[in-house]
Amino acid sequence: MSFSNDVFVLGVGMSRFGGPAQQLDERIIAASLEAIEDAGVPYADVESLYLGTSLAASTYGPPVVKDLGLTGLPVTRIENASATGGATFYEAVQAVGSGRLDLAMGIAFDDPSTSAVPDFNDVEGISPVLDPFVPPMAFFSMWAVRRMHEAGTTAETLAMIAAKNWNNARLNPNAERQATEEITVERVLGSRMLAYPHTARMAAPQGAGAAAVIVGSRRALERYGLAGRVRVTAAQAHSERYADGHLFTGAIIGPPEMIQRAAFSAYEQAGIEPTDLGVIAFHDAYAIEELLYYESVGLCAPGDGDGLVHDGETQLTGRFPTSTDGGFIGRGHPSGPTGLAQIWELTHQLRGTAGDRQVSNPRNGLAHIVGGGSVCYAHILQSV
Amino acid sequence: METTEPAQRSKSPAQYSFDDDGAVSIHGSQSDSLGTLYWPPRLRCPRSGGTVSPALLSTTATLYSWSYVAMPWRGDVPPNGEADGYGVGLVDLDDGGPRMSVVLMGAAESFVIGETFEARELPFTTIDGNPQSILAFERSAS
Structure with a gap:
C-alpha cells in the first residue's frame, strides 16, 4: 500500500521519560507544545488529533489537551499495548497519506505508576490474558535460552547490547536512565537477575512519559513555507499469522515472521533495502529482542546477529546504529509514548540535530515496534 | 411487577x-x-x-525452552522449596499438541531443552480452607 499524498514529519516533542516526579498532564502539555513549536504551524490548524495510551483510565487525555485549544477537531484515543505510540503515529500518517487531511497530530503518554488497567485474569467471562505464574519477562528470557541453545549466543552478547543502549542514553537528555559513568558489560552482567539470562540492566525501565508529533502533507509544507522536513516513506501495521508453536496466552510479542513481514513490507513501500538504513529504533524491552530483530529486519543473515554486536556494527559509529537514543533499555518504556519517542529520535537523527549521539549522515531510518497480543508497526523516515 | x-x-x-x-x-x-x-x-x-x-x-511434552524467574512465588509453598524463584517453560505437547507456557518443577538452571516432561497438579495455596492448585510440568521419570 502506498500513500496518495506525501507525508512529512513537521514537528516532534517529548518530555524526559522517568526522571523527577511530574504530573502526567504537565508532561503531555510540554511535549505537545514542543512539537507545535518545532512544526511551526498553529495548533488551531491541526485537523485531527490521535491520543495514544495503554494504561490511562477511560476518558483521560481529551480533557488534558483542552489546554492546547478547544478547536473542535476530532480527538481519538488509541491503544495497542507497547505499540501504542507506533499505532498513534500510523493513524496520523494514514490520515494525511490518504489525502483526507493536511495536518494531523499524535500525542502519546502513560504513567505506569498510576495505571488504571484492570487485571483481566480476575474477570470471569474473559479469557485470561496473562498467566500470573509466567510473567512477561519470562517469555523474553525463554526466547533467549532457546537462542543460546540454537546459536550459541552468550549472556555476554546480551550484556553488550544492553551496555550500548545504556551508554547511548547517557547522550540523550530525554532518556530515563542517565548513568553518571560508562556502563560496562561486567556491570550489566553483575546486576540483579530477573529471569535467566536477563539481568535488571538488560531490561527496560518504566517511568512516566509523553511524546508528540505533527505530520503534514506537501500542501502543508508549501502553505507554511516549511523546508528540510523528514519524509515518511512507509507506514506498516501487521498482526500474527498462524504457525506451529503459536502461543495463545502470555505477554506474547509475536513470531519472527510477523516482525520480518512488517519490516520488509515497509522496505518495499519505501523502495529501499535493509542495507539502506542508517539508523534503527527497535523494541528492545529485553536485550534478546534487539539481537533477534537484527536478523528479522534483514540487517544480517539468520544467526549472524551476534557477530554484528561483537563487530560494533550497531554502535553509533557502526554500519547500523541501533537504539541510538538508548532504546527501551536506556531511554525507557512508559508504554503509550514509546513509539513516538522512536519517531522523535529518528527525526532528529535524519535532520542532523541529535547532538552528541548524532550518527553519520543517515538517509533512511526504521522505527520498529511490537505490542503484546500481538501487533507490529514499521515506519520508515527519510531525510530530504 | x-x-x-x-x-x-x-x-x-x-x-x-x-x-x-x-x-x-x-x-x-x-x-x-x-x-x-x-x-x-x-x-x-x-x-x-x-x-x-x-x-x-496429551499430558506429556517436550521442553522447547525454559527460564528461572527470580521473583517470589505467588503461593504458600514454592514449587522447588526455594522462596526466591521458580522455573518456567515452553513445552510442546505430544501427539501433535500445541505449545504451552507453564511452571516447571525443578532446580534453577537444571533444565535441558529436549527433555520430556509430564503434567502434574501443583498445590500452591489454600483459600477459605480449600486447596488451590495450578498446572505444572515435572521432568518425566526415566
Whole structure:
C-alpha cells in the first residue's frame, strides 16, 4: 500500500521519560507544545488529533489537551499495548497519506505508576490474558535460552547490547536512565537477575512519559513555507499469522515472521533495502529482542546477529546504529509514548540535530515496534 | 411487577482439571476441518475460521525452552522449596499438541531443552480452607 499524498514529519516533542516526579498532564502539555513549536504551524490548524495510551483510565487525555485549544477537531484515543505510540503515529500518517487531511497530530503518554488497567485474569467471562505464574519477562528470557541453545549466543552478547543502549542514553537528555559513568558489560552482567539470562540492566525501565508529533502533507509544507522536513516513506501495521508453536496466552510479542513481514513490507513501500538504513529504533524491552530483530529486519543473515554486536556494527559509529537514543533499555518504556519517542529520535537523527549521539549522515531510518497480543508497526523516515 | 435477573457472566471454559486421584486433564480444542489442536480452548479455529470441538490434550511434552524467574512465588509453598524463584517453560505437547507456557518443577538452571516432561497438579495455596492448585510440568521419570 502506498500513500496518495506525501507525508512529512513537521514537528516532534517529548518530555524526559522517568526522571523527577511530574504530573502526567504537565508532561503531555510540554511535549505537545514542543512539537507545535518545532512544526511551526498553529495548533488551531491541526485537523485531527490521535491520543495514544495503554494504561490511562477511560476518558483521560481529551480533557488534558483542552489546554492546547478547544478547536473542535476530532480527538481519538488509541491503544495497542507497547505499540501504542507506533499505532498513534500510523493513524496520523494514514490520515494525511490518504489525502483526507493536511495536518494531523499524535500525542502519546502513560504513567505506569498510576495505571488504571484492570487485571483481566480476575474477570470471569474473559479469557485470561496473562498467566500470573509466567510473567512477561519470562517469555523474553525463554526466547533467549532457546537462542543460546540454537546459536550459541552468550549472556555476554546480551550484556553488550544492553551496555550500548545504556551508554547511548547517557547522550540523550530525554532518556530515563542517565548513568553518571560508562556502563560496562561486567556491570550489566553483575546486576540483579530477573529471569535467566536477563539481568535488571538488560531490561527496560518504566517511568512516566509523553511524546508528540505533527505530520503534514506537501500542501502543508508549501502553505507554511516549511523546508528540510523528514519524509515518511512507509507506514506498516501487521498482526500474527498462524504457525506451529503459536502461543495463545502470555505477554506474547509475536513470531519472527510477523516482525520480518512488517519490516520488509515497509522496505518495499519505501523502495529501499535493509542495507539502506542508517539508523534503527527497535523494541528492545529485553536485550534478546534487539539481537533477534537484527536478523528479522534483514540487517544480517539468520544467526549472524551476534557477530554484528561483537563487530560494533550497531554502535553509533557502526554500519547500523541501533537504539541510538538508548532504546527501551536506556531511554525507557512508559508504554503509550514509546513509539513516538522512536519517531522523535529518528527525526532528529535524519535532520542532523541529535547532538552528541548524532550518527553519520543517515538517509533512511526504521522505527520498529511490537505490542503484546500481538501487533507490529514499521515506519520508515527519510531525510530530504 | 416483573423483575429481570441481572445478566450472568459466563465463565471461561476450563483450561485444565484434576481428578481426585491426582490425574491431570488438559482441555483444548481441535479444528473440525484441519485437525489442528489448540490450547487454551478456542471458540473457532484460528487457522480456518471454522468450527472446533473440545479435545483432551496429551499430558506429556517436550521442553522447547525454559527460564528461572527470580521473583517470589505467588503461593504458600514454592514449587522447588526455594522462596526466591521458580522455573518456567515452553513445552510442546505430544501427539501433535500445541505449545504451552507453564511452571516447571525443578532446580534453577537444571533444565535441558529436549527433555520430556509430564503434567502434574501443583498445590500452591489454600483459600477459605480449600486447596488451590495450578498446572505444572515435572521432568518425566526415566
